[in-house]
Amino acid sequence: MEQQQFDTFDQRTADAMIAAHENITGLPAYLGARLVELTPGRLKLVMEVREELVTPVGAVHGGVMAGLVDHALGVVLYPLMKPAQWAATTEFKLNYLAAVKKGELVAESRVVSLGRRSAVVRCEVTNDGRLACVAQGTLLISDPPGKPKA
Amino acid sequence: MEQQQFDTFDQRTADAMIAAHENITGLPAYLGARLVELTPGRLKLVMEVREELVTPVGAVHGGVMAGLVDHALGVVLYPLMKPAQWAATTEFKLNYLAAVKKGELVAESRVVSLGRRSAVVRCEVTNDGRLACVAQGTLLISDPPGKPKA
Amino acid sequence: MEQQQFDTFDQRTADAMIAAHENITGLPAYLGARLVELTPGRLKLVMEVREELVTPVGAVHGGVMAGLVDHALGVVLYPLMKPAQWAATTEFKLNYLAAVKKGELVAESRVVSLGRRSAVVRCEVTNDGRLACVAQGTLLISDPPGKPKA
């Protein structure tokens, strides 16, 4: 297939996102997600499967993976959008492929379609090299509140 | 449509789940999810949208909703399964319907199909009475490790 | 949850859709789908599972159900939209719950969220009273080509 081009990619935004992500709060901080790569249409997030995230059944809670995926789907868009625009997941679907017990989760996103107002993004999560989750979803791109949509 | 019956519902398991959920750890504890109802084929989880879970853009992180949904999809099955069986989400899909800024999230699950080895469950999340998320997914039902699958 | 209201429902459009559907061509005609009800935010389509649609394995081809669902997700919106607007599915997900061998398929859609530019719709398909498929998806609402989007 024709490879999607990302002419609007802004390296400085990507660098700033990576730097800012170190001080992120809320759910991504709880998960311990680190943003380690942010290139045109692609992203890599890494987190440790610490013991607290594993259920009594012995596998990482599905919601941990889902939270990581939701985060990975949205962050990849920031260097592709206009300044002050923001992206929000409007829907996604994921398949868990393997029970994860320990080690690292690596989430890699890839933008498969980018329009002015929305994007479709795919994400794969691996656990120590083994595919553990595949996802795809839609992101809505919004202008900053108060700014005219001229 | 024909209403699904849940003859295997065990009230004592449901009561024990509700009691045990107060001491749950990991992601559900981080979210602050409380299990308030567990009836045949149905469940209600409630959590507060505390400030930490809201992103700088001013809405609850999508991963919070996704984590809550994943949890709600699985827990509803426990009183319907045999003792020591466990349920794991194998896939789900969700649509976010509204940005959530504060108040309570109420996740309600409903089992729409239950087999010996899998189930399909739907979940709706409301925010102070307004529908905020709809989801549907598949759960795999597993026997305890080491037990023969006779 | 708060029930979604559909103040924009236009009965004449609904009546016209039902009448026009009898002469529909393409995939819906191949499936033999009949539009039998179109009320505010709801729809009912019915089709016979004729032998040609059943695979050698003895169950209706999944693509038949998927095609019926896609159709059911979009048509429900027409009486709710402005004249000359049109709706297109942008994404959906479905779970097959039972193998269908014969009889009737009844697809019932319900609009769960309606905005100016998009809607989220759920659909259930029953086969002779038994739930056979559940789906949910997003529809995009478009203005007629050439018309200014003032």
Place this chain on the structure above:
Amino acid sequence: MEQQQFDTFDQRTADAMIAAHENITGLPAYLGARLVELTPGRLKLVMEVREELVTPVGAVHGGVMAGLVDHALGVVLYPLMKPAQWAATTEFKLNYLAAVKKGELVAESRVVSLGRRSAVVRCEVTNDGRLACVAQGTLLISDPPGKPKA
């Protein structure tokens, strides 16, 4: 990620599937889908967007794409399964990325996870080189009826 290996791939089954597909009936025949490649974990189906499949709005009916995707998700598994086993989609999700008006649809499936009883498959549909649809779903692998599941 670690590439999935498909040691069970049977070339004769693949050849037989391609030959048999020319005489397929039902929905795939209506769509005009031709099976042109079937290799380990991968498949390519091609169909023409003939006028009948295009709605009055000027784009191919979404259900056509959905039917093609459902077919593409399942057929890829046959050369990987034991003789007489069969595969049925139990769930899938798709995102439409572009309106398709004419030309060819090429559906390419890739098995991302294969177990004894189920598989997860992804599918991409292109229209004259442009990505038009991405999908992912779960297939259930069944033994032939009447055969003991020893």
